[in-house]
Amino acid sequence: MGDLDVQARHHVTVSGRHTSGPTLMLAHGFGCDQNMWRLVEPILARDFRVVTFDHIGAGRSDLSAWRAERYATLDGYADDVLAMCRDLDLPPVVFVGHSVSAMIGVLAAVREPERFAQLVLLVPSPCYIDHDDYRGGFTRADIDELLESLESNYLGWSAAMAPVIMGNADRPELGQELTNSFCRTDPEIARSFAKATFLSDHRQELARVNVPTLVLDCTQDVIAPPEVGRFVHAQIPGSVLVTLPATGHCPQLSAPQATAEAIAIFASEVADTADRP
Amino acid sequence: MMTSTGHDSDAPEPHDDAVPGDGAVGRAAFSALLEDSPEDLYENAPCGYLSTLLDGQIAKVNATLLGWLGYRREELVGRRSFSDLLTMGGRLYHETHFAPLLKMQGQIGGVALELRAADGRRLPVLVTSVIKTSGDGQPQLVRTTIFDATDRRAYEQELLRARREAEQERRRLQELVTTLQASLLPPSLPQVPGLRTATLYHIASRDEVSGDFYDLFQISRDRWAFFLGDVCGKGAGAASVTSLIRYTLRAAAAYDGDPLSMLTTLNTALFREYRSEDPRYCTVIVGVLTPDGDGFTVALASGGHPPALLLGADGEVAFRQTRGGMLVGMLADAVFTTTSVRLGPGDTLLLYTDGLTEAHAPASGTGDGRYGEEALHAFATGLGPTTAEGAITALAEVLRGFGDGLTDDAAVLALSVPAAEISPSGKGRL
Numbered sequence: 037m038g039d040l041d042v043q044a045r046h047h048v049t050v051s052g053r054h055t056s057g058p059t060l061m062l063a064h065g066f067g068c069d070q071n072m073w074r075l076v077e078p079i080l081a082r083d084f085r086v087v088t089f090d091h092i093g094a095g096r097s098d099l100s101a102w103r104a105e106r107y108a109t110l111d112g113y114a115d116d117v118l119a120m121c122r123d124l125d126l127p128p129v130v131f132v133g134h135s136v137s138a139m140i141g142v143l144a145a146v147r148e149p150e151r152f153a154q155l156v157l158l159v160p161s162p163c164y165i166d167h168d169d170y171r172g173g174f175t176r177a178d179i180d181e182l183l184e185s186l187e188s189n190y191l192g193w194s195a196a197m198a199p200v201i202m203g204n205a206d207r208p209e210l211g212q213e214l215t216n217s218f219c220r221t222d223p224e225i226a227r228s229f230a231k232a233t234f235l236s237d238h239r240q241e242l243a244r245v246n247v248p249t250l251v252l253d254c255t256q257d258v259i260a261p262p263e264v265g266r267f268v269h270a271q272i273p274g275s276v277l278v279t280l281p282a283t284g285h286c287p288q289l290s291a292p293q294a295t296a297e298a299i300a301i302f303a304s305e306v307a308d309t310a311d312r313p
Numbered sequence: 314m315m316t317s318t319g320h321d322s323d324a325p326e327p328h329d330d331a332v333p334g335d336g337a338v339g340r341a342a343f344s345a346l347l348e349d350s351p352e353d354l355y356e357n358a359p360c361g362y363l364s365t366l367l368d369g370q371i372a373k374v375n376a377t378l379l380g381w382l383g384y385r386r387e388e389l390v391g392r393r394s395f396s397d398l399l400t401m402g403g404r405l406y407h408e409t410h411f412a413p414l415l416k417m418q419g420q421i422g423g424v425a426l427e428l429r430a431a432d433g434r435r436l437p438v439l440v441t442s443v444i445k446t447s448g449d450g451q452p453q454l455v456r457t458t459i460f461d462a463t464d465r466r467a468y469e470q471e472l473l474r475a476r477r478e479a480e481q482e483r484r485r486l487q488e489l490v491t492t493l494q495a496s497l498l499p500p501s502l503p504q505v506p507g508l509r510t511a512t513l514y515h516i517a518s519r520d521e522v523s524g525d526f527y528d529l530f531q532i533s534r535d536r537w538a539f540f541l542g543d544v545c546g547k548g549a550g551a552a553s554v555t556s557l558i559r560y561t562l563r564a565a566a567a568y569d570g571d572p573l574s575m576l577t578t579l580n581t582a583l584f585r586e587y588r589s590e591d592p593r594y595c596t597v598i599v600g601v602l603t604p605d606g607d608g609f610t611v612a613l614a615s616g617g618h619p620p621a622l623l624l625g626a627d628g629e630v631a632f633r634q635t636r637g638g639m640l641v642g643m644l645a646d647a648v649f650t651t652t653s654v655r656l657g658p659g660d661t662l663l664l665y666t667d668g669l670t671e672a673h674a675p676a677s678g679t680g681d682g683r684y685g686e687e688a689l690h691a692f693a694t695g696l697g698p699t700t701a702e703g704a705i706t707a708l709a710e711v712l713r714g715f716g717d718g719l720t721d722d723a724a725v726l727a728l729s730v731p732a733a734e735i736s737p738s739g740k741g742r743l
Contacts, residue, residue, distance in 0.1 A: 181402020219414050
């Protein structure tokens with residue numbers, strides 16, 4: 037029963053209208069889990085079927101499924117996305133990827149475009165580190181500093197917490213009381229995901245995207261500055277760029293209404309196209 | 314009102330009867346309390362205070378924090394955001410963890426970050442933020458307290474460094490153990506014409522060299538010797554004994570080629586080497602294979618080792634009684650037992666260490682909760698006529714089934730003669 041497996045493994049949740057309209061798949065980025073979508077998900081669920089999930093290693097995913105080699109690069113995460121589309125028997129999805137998941141979506145869509153109706157890249161960056169003329173915004177030293185930050189903030193993390201974070205069915209009360217649990221990750225996993233995210237360079241893949249794509253960026257964002265959004269837009273043929281009236285790297289939290297609307301307008305185009313004879 | 318130093322001289326003089334405590338000291342303390350205005354408490358608190366708008370823009374900052382960072386108020390208020398004060402790595406952490414959590418929970422506490430002072434200095438701090446909401450629950454601004462964590466961070470760095478070192482040492486140890494372990498076992502068994510061989514080796518801990526060993530080697534044009542045993546103890550000591558055992562048995566085999574004299578030579582060597590301090594001994598079963606028609610004659614000698622198990626081509630399973638031999642290396646003139654086994658087409662001979670039979674296996678129904686020889690016999694009977702590979706594959710499954718019950722190292726060596734293509738007699742045995 038592959039579908040049950042994949043559902044539990046990624047703590048997949050499905051909401052919204054199960055109509056003939058498009059299915060949105062919301063993928064969270066590095067740091068937290070699918071809770072990142074909690075403000076936009078109810079808005080989108082009014083018009084669409086919405087699938088959210090946790091990447092392996094995050095949130096309530098099955099931590100035992102995490103393998104250092106598999107998740108050393110974004111390809112492992114892209115494989116998971118494709119496996120979910122397949123095993124959950126999803127029609128071609130509107131894939132909404134936040135931050136690093138935008139690029140995970142790009143990799144998946146380049147590999148199996150038929151599984152994607154559209155891509156929505158929310159504050160994407162194909163490469164965080166500066167290279168020659170390209171300005172990703174960071175140096176290798178900055179990324180090492182992040183790894184240090186991760187480490188100093190995981191001093192309090194202990195293996196004993198893992199069952200709780202994994203959603204230990206025996207003691208649900210513990211899960212309730214945990215603060216910061218949305219963004220709590222096994223330090224080794226967090227470190228690996230941070231490296232896979234911030235040391236990746238997938239600029240080459242952008243031009244190979246063959247799916248209608250919306251790029252969403254913010255007026256001000258340290259992690260994905262406007263020039264990076266423009267770069268992604270310029271590289272993906274026929275893509276649309278919309279700048280949200282929001283600051284920071286998490287517009288789905290700081291401007292949920294505007295973010296949801298931008299996604300909904302774009303996704304409705306799929307529905308319109310599909311309705312035509 | 315905004316004073317950056319503590320005292321006003323015109324504070325009211327308290328009345329004696331209102332003073333908690335006695336005398337001049339009490340009076341001074343009370344006077345200090347009265348003059349401690351909320352503004353002064355804010356400005357010169359022993360921690361940094363920062364208020365920011367929801368987009369991060371700094372709206373208010375106290376003198377303590379300005380002092381730590383070396384900024385003037387007008388350089389920050391309305392001009393910089395909180396994340397501008399962080400190191401680049403800190404900013405990434407802020408955007409990916411801190412800000413989303415604050416937004417979702419309304420507060421976040423005790424996060425370790427580093428601030429950058431005006432002169433570039435790094436200031437390790439612990440940061441706690443809460444979102445202040447209006448009466449109708451609308452978020453208005455973010456209040457942040459910042460504690461100097463220089464000493465704590467130095468201590469934590471020390472702990473982290475120690476942990477990394479410990480992890481590195483452990484990895485080095487495991488590499489060493491793996492290498493040493495590999496050097497004590499043949500990398501692969503040689504091909505013996507007319508014989509199939511297979512082995513199983515389970516190491517209980519990656520941190521310690523196992524005391525189980527085995528080997529198979531040629532001693533003359535058509536004769537082969539093998540042994541399998543278990544050194545008492547583990548680790549470096551066991552490794553050095555195992556090494557001694559291997560080369561002693563190999564040398565003795567080349568010299569004599571008789572299992573009993575191989576064991577006797579080993580006993581003498583071990584007894585002499587380890588007599589004085591730290592006595593070392595082992596159990597071992599030694600065999601010599603001599604071609605014999607369509608199979609082999611196997612001469613066996615055992616020193617305190619569990620009996621070998623013969624799985625016949627006819628489905629019969631029997632322990633070959635090599636019991637009664639003494640531990641090797643314990644006494645100067647130890648006595649060992651010998652037996653001879655005929656290994657014909659379709660027969661399989663199993664040698665194993667007690668890690669297998671003494672595994673905790675409550676399901677096997679033995680009195681002491683161990684797997685035991687009876688269970689092994691029953692298992693082999695259930696297996697029917699098999700091959701070296703078949704027996705080892707099945708036993709590997711048994712070992713996996715023990716799970717955590719398999720507490721000791723275990724080694725198994727299987728030897729079999731391939732069954733005749735078509736055997737009219739139905740039996741390979743003479």
